[in-house]
Amino acid sequence: MEINPEEVNGRISLLMQKLGTNQKEFAGLLGVTQPAVSKYLNGRVPPPEVLLKLARAADTTIEWILSGKNLAAAGQVGEPSAGYSGIKSMDNKVARLPLLLQKRVIALLDAMLESLSAPESSNI
Secondary structure (H helix, E strand, O other): OOOOHHHHHHHHHHHHHHHOOOHHHHHHHHOOOHHHHHHHHOOOOOOHHHHHHHHHHOOOOHHHHHHOOOOOOOOOOOOOOOOOHHHHHHHHHHHOOOHHHHHHHHHHHHHHHHHHHOOOOOOO
């Protein structure tokens, strides 16, 4: 399989749009710098660990990012995967928050889950 960097950067751009992020937010989501994202959008193919993060964040495959083909997965870009699309969407939103806010959101979710599993109060 031959990889065409121009096609790869087009698919990366498409995924960035799908996630609704600008370059700075996209960089944070992938754990890279904004200049690195700029390079990916201008023909440099990201390293494997970045491709993996991108595929997971965008609910697609590395194969699709590199080749435009999705032989290994059931869904295509734009199609939500069964059972995970809502979770992935929330995960993407939380990942774009500053680290302190991410921790607070997780603590809030933990508290909500704990209250759901607590026995009902008998003085109602």
